[in-house]
Structures are given as C-alpha cells and as structure tokens.
Amino acid sequence: MADMKAKKKGQENSRWQRFIHADGVSVFFAMIVVAILFEIILQVMRGGGGGLIFLTPANLASILRQQLYVGIIAFGMTLVMITGEIDLSVGYQLTMLCSICALFMIKTNNAFVGIVGTIGIGILCGFVNGWLVSYLRLNSFITTLGMSSVYSALALMVSAGTVLVIPNDCSPAFQWFGTAKFGPISILIVWFIIVAVVLGFILSRTVYGQQMYIIGSNPIAAKFSGIHYKRNKLIAYMIVGACCGLAAVVMMANVKSSNPQSSSGTEMEVILCVVLGGCAVTGGKGSVWGTIIGVLFYGVLNTGFTMMNLTEYMRWIIMGLIMVLVLSMDVLQERGVKLWKKKA
C-alpha cells in the first residue's frame, strides 16, 4: 500500500517536473502575473468597483485576435528555428502576399483565386528560401535577409507603391475567411487553433517532427543517420511560407486593405514570440505549445500598455525590460540556477 502511494506520488512529481520544465512555462507564469498586475493597475486607475477590466473574456479574446497573424507565422517559424535555421523574410513575405491577395481580389473578385493563389505563392516563397538554405547551403540569416529585400520590392511592384483597398462588396466566400463567427468565437481564433493543432501534431507525433529536432540539435548525426535533412528543412520553409500566405489571406479578408509596408518588422515580433516560447535560436529545442505562450505573453503586454494609456516610449522601455527579465529567468533555469531556494 505504502509502495503504491509512493509510486503514485513519484508519478505526480514526475508530471509536475515535466510540466515546469516544459518550453515556455516560466513565461506562462510570468504572463499570468503580468495579467493580474494589469488588472490591479487598471482597477486603481479607474477607482475600482466597476467589475473586471483586463481579465474579461472579451478582452482576452481580443488579445488572441490581435496576435493571430503573428501567431500563425510564429508556428511555422518554430519549425524552421527547431532545425537551427531562421527566416528573416517573413515580414516582407507577409507584406507582399497581402498586396498579391488584395490585387487578386480587386482584379478577379474570385475567392478561390485570392485564397489558393496567395497561399500557393507563399509556399513558393518558402520553397525558394528553403532551397537556397538547404540545397545551396547558404547561411539562412543572410539568405532570408536578402530575400526580404526581394519580397519588399515585389510588394512595391505589385501594389505600385500604393494602398490597395478591397471593395466592401467583394466575394462573400472570401470575406467569410476573415469575418465569420461561430457563436461568440471569431473565425480568426479558429484559424489560430487549427494551425497550432496541425503543426503541434506534426512536431510531436510524426517522424518528420522528431527528425526536425535531431537536425537542429545534431546536424552531423542527422546526416549520417540517413535523415533527409535537406528535404526536411525545405519543407519547414514551405510550411512557414504557407503560414504567411494564410495570414495574408485572413488579414485581407478581415481588414481589406494592403499597405506596401504594413507588415515590415513583423519578423522580429515573430522571432521574439518563438524565442519567448522556449525555442532555442541554435536549434533542437522548441514547441508549438511554447510558441503559443510566447505569442500570448507578447499580446498581453501590448494590450495592457494600450489600456494603461502609456506613452509609446515608456511602452518600449517597459516592454524591453520585461522581455529581458523573462528570458533571463528561462535561461538561468535551464542552466540549473535555482531562482528560489527552499528554506531549510
């Protein structure tokens, strides 16, 4: 009996250990603390007594909705970064794909062309990036930085340097992609969940996913163990391209306006969310679950600062400090440094 109890306790401890060592857990706890802090601060600012302000379901849903595009791309980026590579072109890829999607809809008003065409071109962009990185063995940092310049120029060419506005009376099927609702749940949140589930499954439950970790943590071993590391990396880049395409379609279906510089800089936001979620920039470590936490944490901070009516510069300072603090905690924990020692 005592043995069974001990065994059960051991299993519980093991589960707890696994949980607290999972990717992004320290960020998860930090996010909860920060969200509660925002609620307290906002209550104090308003004088209290008027019910919840920050932690309302509507506001939490709004945070998720606002992080949707970054989140979808971040899930794809997680795959690429697990292999030890990076894609710095996602910001301009998204910008270009938004312009292409808007142009398709303005010229054809055909939802199939707009959706499939945009995602298809996104996959093609990923193929080009992936082929250069994996088959030509070019440095991913430099290659994708260079390609971002190409995509930026293409965005300008496609849009003729101007804002492309999709008419409000465009194809209902296309609009459904960005504005439909399932009860109180926006389709934007559904896309976020679908992409997370699919890529999470691929990473954790498929041979391909497991091979990605090996490629990232020990590329030489991966090569000699017969893993198609070139093909696998290529597929990862194509997936991130598809994610950019999907994000572009959903964004255009929702806001119906493409500005040729609207999403430049998104790549830093995406990478930051992935890294916040516990993905190592050196590869071999990371998960979609962790990335979800990274994306949400970033969204909580952004929305909290807006609701607190902070000045832009103050927002940057606090955001930077919190990010460095949280990331330090994660890294120190990994190094085995105990942040909180138990009293004897």
Place this chain on the structure above:
Amino acid sequence: MKKMSKVLSLALAGIMAASLAACGGAASSNSGGASGSASGSAASGASGSAVTTTASGASTASGDEADADLNYQNYDLSGKTIGYVTINSAAPWGGRIGTMFQQYAEEQGAKVQVLDAQADVDKVSEYCQQMIDANVDALVIFGGDVDANVEIAKNADDAGIPVFMAALDVGDGGQQYVKAVVGPDQEKMCADIAKYVVEQNGTDQDFTVAQISGVPFLEDYIERERGFQTYMKDYPNYTLLEPQYAYSNRDDAKGYMTDILNSHPETNIVMGYDDDLTMGAVQAIDEAGKTGDIKVYSLTGQKDAIQAVIDGKIEMTVMNRADNISAGLVSAIGTYFKDGSEPAYYLRTPLTYITKDNAEQYLDQAEF
C-alpha cells in the same frame, strides 16, 4: 559550448527585444508618412457644413509663403540632372510624391536620379552627400532627420547646388541653405481639424479623445499631433488619450481601437492621423456596435475613407494630394533655373476638407 550557445541565445533575444523596442514591433521606421496637408482655414461652423477646398497659402500667405504653382508644364528643365533622395519610397503617399516628381520632371526634360533610404534616417544624409558629390544640378530631399538635413543643405549650398524640400522643412538654422519647401503645413492642418472638432462638438460637455497615429518618430506625424494637441490644450473638457502608433498597419490600428474601447468605454471622439489607419479604428468601432456614438476625424483623403464620410462613419477627412507637391516641386525648380529667382520659401499646395456635404464630389478624385 552548450552554455555558450545559451548565453548567445539570451543575448540575441535581448537584442531582439531591444530591436523590437526600437522598431515598435511593427512596420519599418521612417516611412514618408502617409499623407500630408497644407494650411488653410478649416472650417466651418458648428453646423459642420461649409468646409471647402482651400489653397492654403491663400489664407496665410506672407512674404515667405505663397501658393505652389501646380502648372509644372510651363517650366523647362532640359539638360538638368536632379537628385531626389527619399526616406522611404514604400510609403504610399510619400512614395507617390517621388514617383510623380520623377514623371513630371522627366516630362519637362530633366534627368532624375532617385535614391531611397529605405527608412534609414542616416542613409538620407549619406545619399544626399552622394548626390552632392555627383554634382547634380538640384537636390530634392523628402524626409529624414530635420537637424541632419541642415548640415546636408549647407554642404549642398557650399557646392552651389540648390536644395528643395518636399513636404517637410529642415531644422532650425537650415532655412538659409534651402530654396523652398513645397507642401503642406501639417501642424496647421491638424490645428484646423481640432478647431472643427471643437466647433462641431462644443465646450459644454466632457469628451474623451482617442488618437490613432502612425510612426512616433516621423516628422509628419510629430507635426500633425503637435497641431491637434496644442489646439486642444485650450479646451480642458476634451481629455486626450495617449496616441497609439499603428505604424502602417491597419490591423494594428483596429486592435488598438478595440483595446481603447475596452479600457476607456467613455471614448466619444477619435482623431486619426492617417486615413488608412483611421479605417482600422472605424472597423473596430463598427464591430463594437458604436458607429454613430463615436465621432471620427481624419486626414489623407483616401477613397475608402471618403466613402466612410458618405456613410456617416467619419465626420471629416482632409485630402492632400501627393501629386500636387510633385508638381509644385518641378515648378519651383523650374522657376529657379528660369531666371535665378528664388520662389517664396514655403510653397503651399491645396487642401480639401471633406465632410458629408461635399464627399460625393471627391470620391473619384482620391489618389488611392
């Protein structure tokens, strides 16, 4: 090695956080802004009507200020090489100034060399210096750091190259080296909008004003905000919330507006400093079911924003055509080369204040 890689990870993440802070998490830094303006009397009475097209200079002209000549076809620029340095050709409005300037100047026989700093302020100075070294016949600068442009203008002046500024002035002390600034008085335009807001809404009740802006360190937006905020300081019943910067991303503007509606449900006025972003706020207001309860004011004169004025979702927008600035620049340079005479320092391009009363007639005149 493993430890080192983690340290590197942390360092990179820290750099990313810092970069993100520097970039504000969204679009590239200095676009050329999205719209501009010119000065002119806005407005109308409390009734909200009688807002008409004005050429700014007409109401404010002084010795240093006049209307820009938009008939660029009257000037011959044959054999002249003109350098055009832009902070960012990717910004729709700012990009169009450059595109149309090149087209108009080339129509008049000039050869135009364009260098795009791609949102890098330092590169503007570098590219201007390259133009000076190339000994162009005239130099046009759009955007960049106003104070750094003083030094550039001086260098150009020393080299005997006339400098013309598109839309934005140089910093203090640089005016003596610049022949003309062609474009809008952004500050005054937004002060005019503020005046219209007060006239339309009165001073009897309290108002909470949300501000949706573009890029916090871009001179266009700085001037616009200054104009609006300075005027509003005299009206304590108008509480201004801090501006939220959506850079060039309509979806970010929509998100910010949603957050504001959640945290400040009492908001009843929105000032958007760029139509494209304002439309994001309008979408958020629509989705919150508050259309009609919140009055929205904006500028640029973008087609869907004019449509929103017709639909009653925006009270007023101000159209400021980029191609007018381009035409004014060609004329100013042409005037200078014609007989060596210098035009007035500020050459103002026309503005159109659009409300529900006149929106229909301007719907097809929008540049984008």
